[in-house]
Amino acid sequence: TPPSLVLRYPDLQRNPGPLVERVSVYGHAHLLLHAFSFGFGTTSCFKVYHALRKARPQQEVEFFHPVYLLELDRFWRRRGQRAPRLSSGMMLASTALEICEQVHLYGFWPFRLDLSQNTLPHHYYDNVGPSHFMHTMPKEFLLLLQLHSQGALQLHVGPCTP
Structure with missing residues:
Protein backbone atom coordinates (compact mmCIF):
# COMPACT_ATOMS: atom_id res chain seq x y z
CA THR A 1 0.00 0.00 0.00
CA PRO A 2 1.25 3.55 -0.56
CA PRO A 3 1.75 4.44 3.13
CA SER A 4 3.93 1.34 3.51
CA LEU A 5 5.81 2.28 0.32
CA VAL A 6 6.65 5.67 1.75
CA LEU A 7 7.80 4.07 5.02
CA ARG A 8 9.95 1.63 3.08
CA TYR A 9 11.30 4.35 0.77
CA PRO A 10 11.31 7.46 2.98
CA ASP A 11 13.34 9.77 0.72
CA LEU A 12 11.40 9.40 -2.53
CA GLN A 13 11.92 12.96 -3.73
CA ARG A 14 15.71 12.93 -3.47
CA ASN A 15 16.35 9.22 -3.90
CA PRO A 16 13.64 7.37 -5.85
CA GLY A 17 16.22 4.80 -7.04
CA PRO A 18 15.31 1.91 -4.71
CA LEU A 19 11.59 2.22 -5.52
CA VAL A 20 12.30 2.60 -9.24
CA GLU A 21 14.47 -0.51 -9.15
CA ARG A 22 11.78 -2.45 -7.30
CA VAL A 23 9.04 -1.42 -9.73
CA SER A 24 11.16 -1.88 -12.87
CA VAL A 25 11.17 -5.68 -12.49
CA TYR A 26 7.51 -5.59 -13.56
CA GLY A 27 8.37 -4.00 -16.91
CA HIS A 28 5.65 -1.74 -18.21
CA ALA A 29 2.91 -3.08 -15.95
CA HIS A 30 0.57 -0.44 -14.60
CA LEU A 31 0.84 0.51 -10.95
CA LEU A 32 -2.64 0.94 -9.50
CA LEU A 33 -2.91 3.00 -6.31
CA HIS A 34 -5.89 3.68 -4.07
CA ALA A 35 -5.11 7.32 -3.38
CA PHE A 36 -8.67 8.18 -2.47
CA SER A 37 -9.75 5.26 -0.29
CA PHE A 38 -8.83 7.18 2.88
CA GLY A 39 -7.33 10.61 3.36
CA PHE A 40 -4.23 9.28 5.09
CA GLY A 41 -3.12 7.49 1.91
CA THR A 42 -3.55 10.33 -0.59
CA THR A 43 -0.28 12.12 0.18
CA SER A 44 1.66 8.86 0.09
CA CYS A 45 0.17 7.93 -3.28
CA PHE A 46 1.09 11.26 -4.78
CA LYS A 47 4.65 10.98 -3.44
CA VAL A 48 4.96 7.62 -5.19
CA TYR A 49 3.34 9.01 -8.35
CA HIS A 50 5.67 12.03 -8.56
CA ALA A 51 8.79 10.01 -7.77
CA LEU A 52 8.03 7.50 -10.50
CA ARG A 53 6.89 10.12 -13.00
CA LYS A 54 10.22 11.92 -12.64
CA ALA A 55 12.55 8.91 -12.47
CA ARG A 56 10.64 6.46 -14.66
CA PRO A 57 8.28 8.37 -16.98
CA GLN A 58 7.34 5.24 -18.94
CA GLN A 59 5.82 3.73 -15.78
CA GLU A 60 2.05 4.02 -15.91
CA VAL A 61 0.64 5.00 -12.52
CA GLU A 62 -3.13 4.84 -12.22
CA PHE A 63 -5.49 5.78 -9.40
CA PHE A 64 -8.72 4.05 -8.47
CA HIS A 65 -11.57 6.49 -9.02
Missing part, protein backbone atom coordinates in the same frame (compact mmCIF):
# COMPACT_ATOMS: atom_id res chain seq x y z
CA PRO A 66 -13.02 7.59 -5.64
CA VAL A 67 -16.59 6.79 -6.73
CA TYR A 68 -15.48 3.31 -7.78
CA LEU A 69 -13.92 2.77 -4.35
CA LEU A 70 -17.11 3.98 -2.66
CA GLU A 71 -19.26 1.63 -4.75
CA LEU A 72 -16.83 -1.25 -4.17
CA ASP A 73 -17.07 -0.66 -0.43
CA ARG A 74 -20.87 -0.62 -0.62
CA PHE A 75 -20.91 -3.79 -2.73
CA TRP A 76 -18.84 -5.77 -0.21
CA ARG A 77 -20.67 -4.31 2.81
CA ARG A 78 -23.94 -5.67 1.40
CA ARG A 79 -22.21 -9.05 1.37
CA GLY A 80 -21.05 -8.92 4.99
CA GLN A 81 -17.72 -7.08 4.85
CA ARG A 82 -17.66 -4.72 7.83
CA ALA A 83 -14.04 -3.60 7.99
CA PRO A 84 -13.36 0.14 7.84
CA ARG A 85 -11.40 -0.44 4.62
CA LEU A 86 -10.97 -3.24 2.12
CA SER A 87 -7.45 -4.54 1.78
CA SER A 88 -5.49 -3.58 -1.34
CA GLY A 89 -5.62 -7.22 -2.38
CA MET A 90 -9.40 -7.31 -2.11
CA MET A 91 -9.65 -4.13 -4.17
CA LEU A 92 -7.48 -5.64 -6.90
CA ALA A 93 -9.26 -9.00 -6.79
CA SER A 94 -12.58 -7.18 -7.17
CA THR A 95 -11.30 -5.22 -10.14
CA ALA A 96 -9.96 -8.40 -11.74
CA LEU A 97 -13.36 -10.05 -11.34
CA GLU A 98 -14.91 -7.16 -13.25
CA ILE A 99 -12.53 -7.13 -16.21
CA CYS A 100 -11.09 -10.65 -16.57
CA GLU A 101 -12.68 -13.83 -17.86
CA GLN A 102 -10.65 -15.96 -15.44
CA VAL A 103 -9.23 -14.89 -12.11
CA HIS A 104 -6.64 -16.94 -10.22
CA LEU A 105 -5.63 -15.65 -6.78
CA TYR A 106 -2.49 -16.70 -4.95
CA GLY A 107 -1.38 -15.63 -1.50
CA PHE A 108 -4.77 -14.80 0.00
CA TRP A 109 -4.32 -16.71 3.23
CA PRO A 110 -5.14 -14.87 6.47
CA PHE A 111 -3.49 -17.34 8.82
CA ARG A 112 0.00 -17.46 10.32
CA LEU A 113 0.49 -21.12 9.32
CA ASP A 114 0.07 -22.75 5.93
CA LEU A 115 -1.74 -26.04 5.33
CA SER A 116 1.41 -27.96 6.36
CA GLN A 117 1.73 -25.93 9.60
CA ASN A 118 4.72 -23.91 8.31
CA THR A 119 5.00 -20.28 9.45
CA LEU A 120 4.13 -17.76 6.76
CA PRO A 121 5.08 -14.11 6.37
CA HIS A 122 2.17 -11.71 6.03
CA HIS A 123 3.33 -10.17 2.73
CA TYR A 124 5.85 -11.36 0.18
CA TYR A 125 7.95 -8.28 1.00
CA ASP A 126 7.60 -8.03 4.79
CA ASN A 127 6.06 -9.71 7.79
CA VAL A 128 4.04 -6.77 9.08
CA GLY A 129 0.48 -7.92 9.65
CA PRO A 130 -2.62 -5.88 8.88
CA SER A 131 -4.16 -3.48 11.32
CA HIS A 132 -7.11 -5.25 12.91
CA PHE A 133 -8.73 -1.83 13.15
CA MET A 134 -8.64 -1.43 9.34
CA HIS A 135 -8.97 -4.90 7.80
CA THR A 136 -10.79 -8.14 8.55
CA MET A 137 -8.63 -10.54 6.58
CA PRO A 138 -10.42 -13.76 7.65
CA LYS A 139 -13.76 -12.29 6.53
CA GLU A 140 -12.26 -11.21 3.20
CA PHE A 141 -10.87 -14.71 2.79
CA LEU A 142 -14.30 -16.18 3.50
CA LEU A 143 -15.83 -13.97 0.79
CA LEU A 144 -13.14 -15.08 -1.67
CA LEU A 145 -13.69 -18.71 -0.67
CA GLN A 146 -17.41 -18.30 -1.39
CA LEU A 147 -16.58 -16.87 -4.82
CA HIS A 148 -14.25 -19.83 -5.38
CA SER A 149 -16.98 -22.32 -4.47
CA GLN A 150 -19.35 -20.53 -6.89
CA GLY A 151 -16.78 -20.80 -9.70
CA ALA A 152 -16.29 -17.03 -10.02
CA LEU A 153 -12.55 -17.30 -9.35
CA GLN A 154 -9.85 -19.84 -8.56
CA LEU A 155 -8.36 -19.44 -5.09
CA HIS A 156 -5.00 -21.22 -4.81
CA VAL A 157 -4.02 -21.83 -1.19
CA GLY A 158 -1.24 -24.39 -1.53
CA PRO A 159 2.41 -23.70 -2.30
CA CYS A 160 3.21 -22.20 -5.69
CA THR A 161 5.05 -24.74 -7.77
CA PRO A 162 6.72 -24.23 -11.15
Whole structure:
Protein backbone atom coordinates (compact mmCIF):
# COMPACT_ATOMS: atom_id res chain seq x y z
CA THR A 1 0.00 0.00 0.00
CA PRO A 2 1.25 3.55 -0.56
CA PRO A 3 1.75 4.44 3.13
CA SER A 4 3.93 1.34 3.51
CA LEU A 5 5.81 2.28 0.32
CA VAL A 6 6.65 5.67 1.75
CA LEU A 7 7.80 4.07 5.02
CA ARG A 8 9.95 1.63 3.08
CA TYR A 9 11.30 4.35 0.77
CA PRO A 10 11.31 7.46 2.98
CA ASP A 11 13.34 9.77 0.72
CA LEU A 12 11.40 9.40 -2.53
CA GLN A 13 11.92 12.96 -3.73
CA ARG A 14 15.71 12.93 -3.47
CA ASN A 15 16.35 9.22 -3.90
CA PRO A 16 13.64 7.37 -5.85
CA GLY A 17 16.22 4.80 -7.04
CA PRO A 18 15.31 1.91 -4.71
CA LEU A 19 11.59 2.22 -5.52
CA VAL A 20 12.30 2.60 -9.24
CA GLU A 21 14.47 -0.51 -9.15
CA ARG A 22 11.78 -2.45 -7.30
CA VAL A 23 9.04 -1.42 -9.73
CA SER A 24 11.16 -1.88 -12.87
CA VAL A 25 11.17 -5.68 -12.49
CA TYR A 26 7.51 -5.59 -13.56
CA GLY A 27 8.37 -4.00 -16.91
CA HIS A 28 5.65 -1.74 -18.21
CA ALA A 29 2.91 -3.08 -15.95
CA HIS A 30 0.57 -0.44 -14.60
CA LEU A 31 0.84 0.51 -10.95
CA LEU A 32 -2.64 0.94 -9.50
CA LEU A 33 -2.91 3.00 -6.31
CA HIS A 34 -5.89 3.68 -4.07
CA ALA A 35 -5.11 7.32 -3.38
CA PHE A 36 -8.67 8.18 -2.47
CA SER A 37 -9.75 5.26 -0.29
CA PHE A 38 -8.83 7.18 2.88
CA GLY A 39 -7.33 10.61 3.36
CA PHE A 40 -4.23 9.28 5.09
CA GLY A 41 -3.12 7.49 1.91
CA THR A 42 -3.55 10.33 -0.59
CA THR A 43 -0.28 12.12 0.18
CA SER A 44 1.66 8.86 0.09
CA CYS A 45 0.17 7.93 -3.28
CA PHE A 46 1.09 11.26 -4.78
CA LYS A 47 4.65 10.98 -3.44
CA VAL A 48 4.96 7.62 -5.19
CA TYR A 49 3.34 9.01 -8.35
CA HIS A 50 5.67 12.03 -8.56
CA ALA A 51 8.79 10.01 -7.77
CA LEU A 52 8.03 7.50 -10.50
CA ARG A 53 6.89 10.12 -13.00
CA LYS A 54 10.22 11.92 -12.64
CA ALA A 55 12.55 8.91 -12.47
CA ARG A 56 10.64 6.46 -14.66
CA PRO A 57 8.28 8.37 -16.98
CA GLN A 58 7.34 5.24 -18.94
CA GLN A 59 5.82 3.73 -15.78
CA GLU A 60 2.05 4.02 -15.91
CA VAL A 61 0.64 5.00 -12.52
CA GLU A 62 -3.13 4.84 -12.22
CA PHE A 63 -5.49 5.78 -9.40
CA PHE A 64 -8.72 4.05 -8.47
CA HIS A 65 -11.57 6.49 -9.02
CA PRO A 66 -13.02 7.59 -5.64
CA VAL A 67 -16.59 6.79 -6.73
CA TYR A 68 -15.48 3.31 -7.78
CA LEU A 69 -13.92 2.77 -4.35
CA LEU A 70 -17.11 3.98 -2.66
CA GLU A 71 -19.26 1.63 -4.75
CA LEU A 72 -16.83 -1.25 -4.17
CA ASP A 73 -17.07 -0.66 -0.43
CA ARG A 74 -20.87 -0.62 -0.62
CA PHE A 75 -20.91 -3.79 -2.73
CA TRP A 76 -18.84 -5.77 -0.21
CA ARG A 77 -20.67 -4.31 2.81
CA ARG A 78 -23.94 -5.67 1.40
CA ARG A 79 -22.21 -9.05 1.37
CA GLY A 80 -21.05 -8.92 4.99
CA GLN A 81 -17.72 -7.08 4.85
CA ARG A 82 -17.66 -4.72 7.83
CA ALA A 83 -14.04 -3.60 7.99
CA PRO A 84 -13.36 0.14 7.84
CA ARG A 85 -11.40 -0.44 4.62
CA LEU A 86 -10.97 -3.24 2.12
CA SER A 87 -7.45 -4.54 1.78
CA SER A 88 -5.49 -3.58 -1.34
CA GLY A 89 -5.62 -7.22 -2.38
CA MET A 90 -9.40 -7.31 -2.11
CA MET A 91 -9.65 -4.13 -4.17
CA LEU A 92 -7.48 -5.64 -6.90
CA ALA A 93 -9.26 -9.00 -6.79
CA SER A 94 -12.58 -7.18 -7.17
CA THR A 95 -11.30 -5.22 -10.14
CA ALA A 96 -9.96 -8.40 -11.74
CA LEU A 97 -13.36 -10.05 -11.34
CA GLU A 98 -14.91 -7.16 -13.25
CA ILE A 99 -12.53 -7.13 -16.21
CA CYS A 100 -11.09 -10.65 -16.57
CA GLU A 101 -12.68 -13.83 -17.86
CA GLN A 102 -10.65 -15.96 -15.44
CA VAL A 103 -9.23 -14.89 -12.11
CA HIS A 104 -6.64 -16.94 -10.22
CA LEU A 105 -5.63 -15.65 -6.78
CA TYR A 106 -2.49 -16.70 -4.95
CA GLY A 107 -1.38 -15.63 -1.50
CA PHE A 108 -4.77 -14.80 0.00
CA TRP A 109 -4.32 -16.71 3.23
CA PRO A 110 -5.14 -14.87 6.47
CA PHE A 111 -3.49 -17.34 8.82
CA ARG A 112 0.00 -17.46 10.32
CA LEU A 113 0.49 -21.12 9.32
CA ASP A 114 0.07 -22.75 5.93
CA LEU A 115 -1.74 -26.04 5.33
CA SER A 116 1.41 -27.96 6.36
CA GLN A 117 1.73 -25.93 9.60
CA ASN A 118 4.72 -23.91 8.31
CA THR A 119 5.00 -20.28 9.45
CA LEU A 120 4.13 -17.76 6.76
CA PRO A 121 5.08 -14.11 6.37
CA HIS A 122 2.17 -11.71 6.03
CA HIS A 123 3.33 -10.17 2.73
CA TYR A 124 5.85 -11.36 0.18
CA TYR A 125 7.95 -8.28 1.00
CA ASP A 126 7.60 -8.03 4.79
CA ASN A 127 6.06 -9.71 7.79
CA VAL A 128 4.04 -6.77 9.08
CA GLY A 129 0.48 -7.92 9.65
CA PRO A 130 -2.62 -5.88 8.88
CA SER A 131 -4.16 -3.48 11.32
CA HIS A 132 -7.11 -5.25 12.91
CA PHE A 133 -8.73 -1.83 13.15
CA MET A 134 -8.64 -1.43 9.34
CA HIS A 135 -8.97 -4.90 7.80
CA THR A 136 -10.79 -8.14 8.55
CA MET A 137 -8.63 -10.54 6.58
CA PRO A 138 -10.42 -13.76 7.65
CA LYS A 139 -13.76 -12.29 6.53
CA GLU A 140 -12.26 -11.21 3.20
CA PHE A 141 -10.87 -14.71 2.79
CA LEU A 142 -14.30 -16.18 3.50
CA LEU A 143 -15.83 -13.97 0.79
CA LEU A 144 -13.14 -15.08 -1.67
CA LEU A 145 -13.69 -18.71 -0.67
CA GLN A 146 -17.41 -18.30 -1.39
CA LEU A 147 -16.58 -16.87 -4.82
CA HIS A 148 -14.25 -19.83 -5.38
CA SER A 149 -16.98 -22.32 -4.47
CA GLN A 150 -19.35 -20.53 -6.89
CA GLY A 151 -16.78 -20.80 -9.70
CA ALA A 152 -16.29 -17.03 -10.02
CA LEU A 153 -12.55 -17.30 -9.35
CA GLN A 154 -9.85 -19.84 -8.56
CA LEU A 155 -8.36 -19.44 -5.09
CA HIS A 156 -5.00 -21.22 -4.81
CA VAL A 157 -4.02 -21.83 -1.19
CA GLY A 158 -1.24 -24.39 -1.53
CA PRO A 159 2.41 -23.70 -2.30
CA CYS A 160 3.21 -22.20 -5.69
CA THR A 161 5.05 -24.74 -7.77
CA PRO A 162 6.72 -24.23 -11.15
